[in-house]
Amino acid sequence: MNMIDRAIAVVSPVRAVKRQVARKQLDILNTGYSNSGASKQKKSMRGWRSKGGSTKEDIDENLEMLRERSRDLYMNTPLATGALKTIRTNVVGYGLVLNSQIDHEFLGITEQQADEWETHVEREFSLWAKSLMCDSMQMHNFYELQQIAFLSFLASGETFVTLPHRYHKEHWYGLRVQLIESDRISSPTNASKNIINGVELGTFGEVAAYHICNIHPLSMDSGKKEWKRVEKFGKLSGRQNILHLMESERPEQRRGVPILAPVIESLKQLDRYSEAELTAALISSLMTVFIETTEDEDGSGQVIGEGIPEEEQVDQEDDMTVELAAGSVIALNPGEKANMSNPARNNASFDPFVTAIIRQMGAALEIPYEVLVKHFTSSYSASRAALLEAWKMFKMRREFIASRFCQPIYEEWLTEAILIGRIHAPGFLENPLIRQAYSTAEWNGPSQGQLDPLKEVNAAIKRVEAGFSTRARETVEMTSGNFWRNHYQRVREENARRDAGLDLAYLEALKVLQEKEVKENDED
Template identity: 80%
Template sequence: MIDRAIAVVSPARAVRRQAARKQLDILNTGYSNSGASKQKKSMRGWLFRGGSTKEDIDENLDTLRQRSRDLYMNTPLATGALKTIRTNAIGYGLVLNSQIDYEFLGLSEDEADAWETQVEREFSLWAESLMADSLQMHNFYELQQIAFLSFLASGEIFVALPYRSHIEHKYALRVQLIEGDRVSSPSGTSGTSDNIMSGVELGNYGEVVAYHICNMHPLSTGSGKKEWIRVEKFGKESGRQNLLHLMESERPDQRRGVPLLSPVIESLKQLDRYSEAELTAALVSSLMTIFIETTEDDDGSGSIIGEGIAETDQVDQVDETTVELAPGSVIALNPGEKANTSNPARNNTSFDPFVTAIMRQMGAALEIPYEVLVKHFTSSYSASRAALLEAWKMFKMRRTFMAKRFCQPIYEEWLTEAILIGRVHAPGFLEDPLIRRAYSQAEWNGPSQGQLDPLKEVNAAIKRVEAGYSTRAKETVELTGGDFWRNHAQRVREEEARRAAGLDLPYLEIMKSMGEEVNQENGED
């Protein structure tokens, strides 16, 4: 009302007041001064659109999975990145080290050690057998490698634990790996109808109650009718976990995993194209091929098209004019044809620095330092060790994830079966959840951290043990991945054998001198 009144008396002043009010509306405050600014010229061209996990993740999963797996199969850098994580985090497979709470169970240390040794022996009987796999192709440790690599490439993997008896095997537990693509919404359901979101069925409170698994891979070209099986996450009567779902969550309400390579898919593909183009250019420039141009015959007739091209030189049998260049090859051209070359004048000196810069960015996104990503340690000892330590943080985190989400649940399922069939004795295991937890506690040991200077690493381990910061058992696992107690028993046997054979001369001389001193004190010869 005031503006309208002023406009009647002084239109110019009313215009200035309106302009000032508009200027107040566009002033930046807080994040609008930088990342959320819509007025800066540098940010106006930024096209963006946010959404929930359904729009941002679920609707893009098929494309992300297929592109990620394509990079793994066809791009060396992507293959190396995933296998580097697999090899350092899992290696040959995480090995069981039973660590029961013997104090809570009322057992002595000797009784606990005997129980743990028996369980580890029984578990090895199952884990090292092909019967651990539902396909009867891999043992438990090889299944860990497959599951983890698929988890990295596809973003997730599902694990079923069926029981199938075998006449020559004591245990019926099997591990069935299910690729994430097969968990999808059944035909006829769209969006979030029937509380099914991307194959995940939700309860009244948004919790996961079941998964819908297709009987065949959705990308398979085989014939057959697609059918979906509904598998509840937990059994109604037993409460056991019927299906393990290995994935990393980035946001709340996220129920499907994202491939590890997703943030760097474009960079990896463009870098692969650039490397291939440079390789092709270098190859072509290194070839020396001679083209001979002919003239028309006396009668004026030309030679047949492609007459001078041998079949072995043709790359494409459909196109007769497509020729493969080779060092020292001689190719005859038809009358009137000329061979022209294209020199793109690439600056090859900038290839390596540019590729290195891109790989450093991708390494930061994948949590793999550049030196570890390309296995190129040319810096100082301190810099190389810092890179290894930084990478080892990520490796340990993923190893812990795999141990808790894959190895431990399967071990607890196996231990339950072993107790039920009488192979393992554990009083109260089935009645009290605290007793069950006490018996089920375990460590999962994998490959040790790499060492640049083993002597320095061993000296540091000795000092940590002497100062009480660590134990011999822990240092043995981290340095060599071994078992201290088994090493100790083996060393006792070895030393006794050496002394019995008279090979440990310093020890024999010390014992002889000590014996002479004792005899002199007792007055004996």
């Protein structure tokens, strides 16, 4: 307080206090974000109650409820089901397929030798991947496991994968893939402070191990809960014992959040609104006549006429229940009157309102409205822009599932294949660089949809001719195929057609060439 304020305080203490408060308020208002988002003085911000927390308070302590509600929406709300399955189908589809791409220059082998090695590896991997023996439950092949793991990652926010070895007399490989639902990763009873939500942290905050419960927390089965500690990396081998598929949104985050988390409330409210409109439309279509009886008549409340079959009644045991049905006539008891609200309406604002809400949800999920509801009514340019925007997200998530799920499992399989002598790779087990050179691969999945195939093909041809792209890349992006396999197949097909005399253009060119040779011989 300066000298003037002290003098005022002697004469008028209240006024001095107001001056001091006003000065503090000016300090706050004139500092950066306090003029807008962090303002505590603006009327528009006074009602905003926010409280921040660490990832433990904001995420870990809310995960159980988020998972349950997210799965409930997936199972019972069409829009949520469609959103998750749209992402799953475009990212994984029928399953990402291995395309081995070894670094033959570093390995010192020719392109032909590299091609032969890659073909052999892909054939061997297909033997394992298409077998049910790759699944620890012996129910799915590798490509189906990709779909389950990715869909669970979307709905629950994360998926855990262990890679045990169980040998079978009728199968070469012992590697198995075991998918574990996220709920089973939980903290044991009386866990130490360094175990947060089933994740054990090391000295420097790194993930050291996971604790897996033998019983699903939401299961109705009785039994003693026991936890198994699985280290993230093996002490001797250094192999990754457990894969954790999750998408981090904050530093120091150890558990994943369901993708539907930001739109759970909107989805549920929209589902209730849609159900209410559907019920109103159904009631409006039911024509029911109520007859009020007098004291002298038998007003037993029975249905006159055809009525409603018992199996279609809502509550057969409740005599007070009045069932509405198309064309039914119901007699009321003496003194009773049917007072009905009028649900008959054609809500013209239903579709625009729902569309606006879905657009907001699509923005949060990175799925344009047209792709989310599978409704393309705009121009070609607008529809293509929506597809391209969606495919930015699809490609990002495909890279995620390929690098975090497919590639680590492939490297584990390749190591076993080399150890049992099915594949020859000198130096693979000794030199990390050689291991990386042999393990390099691409994972190809569903191609991007084409609104106008002719335009898409012409654009691809121009990109290749201008040197902006390659035939191999365009083949993958347009059809998810392999250019070299297509090339060799086309050579075989064209040769077969020529040998069979079916290639008319070739025969005509051959005829012209022969006539030209005969003419030149005659002139000589």
